Amino acid sequence: MKVRLMTQSDLSAAADIHRLTFIRQEQSLQWLQCNLNAFPRFLCFVAEDKKCIVGYIIWSQKSGFRPKAILELEQLAVSPNHRNKGIGRALITHSLPLIKTQLALNNATIKHILVTTRADNFAQSLYQSTLGAEIEATISNLYSSDEVLMIARDLDL
Template identity: 40%
Template sequence: MKLYFSNIWLLEQFYSLVTSLEYNVRILKAEKNHIPGIALIYKKCFPRESMHREWIASTYASFPRASYFIVEIEGEVVAYILWCFKNGFREQSILELEQIGVAPEFRGKGIAKDLIKKSFELISAEVSRLNLNIKSIIVTTREGNHAEAIYKSALGVERVALIKGYGSGDEVILLKSIETS
């Protein structure tokens, strides 16, 4: 266990060095071998959920409906994001940022915002390869979640609705329509 904490400390130091030198964060399309790392972060970020690995594996298997992207530092997954088609494969599709998780020891370093922006570029390219367009982006989050500001800043989404008593509290719906030419 001591080695694990030592590795976490080293990864934190490495990320601090990388970000302080303004290097780009390496963001990748997730592959099957990343499932355990994604599941570990999912478990840390969403502890009330269960069967973490099974959920991630089944969602991963639904590609191209769902696509995971990760931040990997020194071979370790430190963050992930899940983008999903919301309304089927349509010429004008709705993409949902369904979930994002950053390992607790890497929060507050700008990883989430970098991951949102870069993964949106990557998922946009995937959508284009399917000969589809993105009509809208939707994100839902719990009322009071500080991530709402990150979503607004990174994606330009705006609050359009509030669902009272949804899940663990009230749920905010954020949306951005995208003009296509």
Template identity: 35%
Template sequence: MEIRKADKSDIEGIVNVYRVCFPRELKHQLWIEASFHSYPRGIYYVISDEERICGYILWCVKNGFREKTIIELEQIGVHPDSAGRGLGKKLIETSVRQFKDHLGSLGHAVGAILVTTSEGNYAEHLYQSALGVSRAAVIQGYGSGSEVILYNNHLS
């Protein structure tokens, strides 16, 4: 499995994973293309085998380009056909280093990491173990339920 920064030719593969992972969302292509064009603020990374994109992650700068900025894991998806193989954790751990390097090349350090997820989502434990985040707040009635805000501002 290869993890790398996505390029324009990966948009269709990212959309395919997004569509399967988030079926209630609308206009998948439009969302991915708009987010893709947020560079250098946001970058998609993909994990792929020799045949197709198995998953993607979108990292974004949350609070502007500062000396120490906050980054957000805005979205991650692993195709159900590839789930259960540890690809999500591998994608998170590898891509966060790549995104930190990207920001470093622009002259910025990462001071904190933010990620949100639906309350009760198994991914909360994944984020805690992979990123060292912990619960900072819960927003009741967010979307279809409650949203958990996870945060880590004790980065070394």
């Protein structure tokens, strides 16, 4: 499996994964297109296995371009047929060095990583084990349920 920057030609496959993963959200292709077009504020990556897109991750730089960047893991999705195979973990761990390289072009490093997710999302353990993110706050009834705000602090990656 390879993790690489998302391209225009990946959008249709990534939109299919988005549609199947985030069933309450609409306009999957338009959502992903907007994020891809906002590079380098949004850094979009795909996981490709045997020339098939099996997942994607979107990172965003928060509150401007800074020497010590605050990143948000904006969205992570894996195709239902490829879940529980370590692809989500690989998307996180393999995209971070690529982000580090991109930030270095502007003499920047990663300071903190922010993640928001449903309070009942099993992926919290993934964010804790891969990033060291800890729950900082719970926000009641934000989207479709309670959301937790997780932060991995002082990374200096």
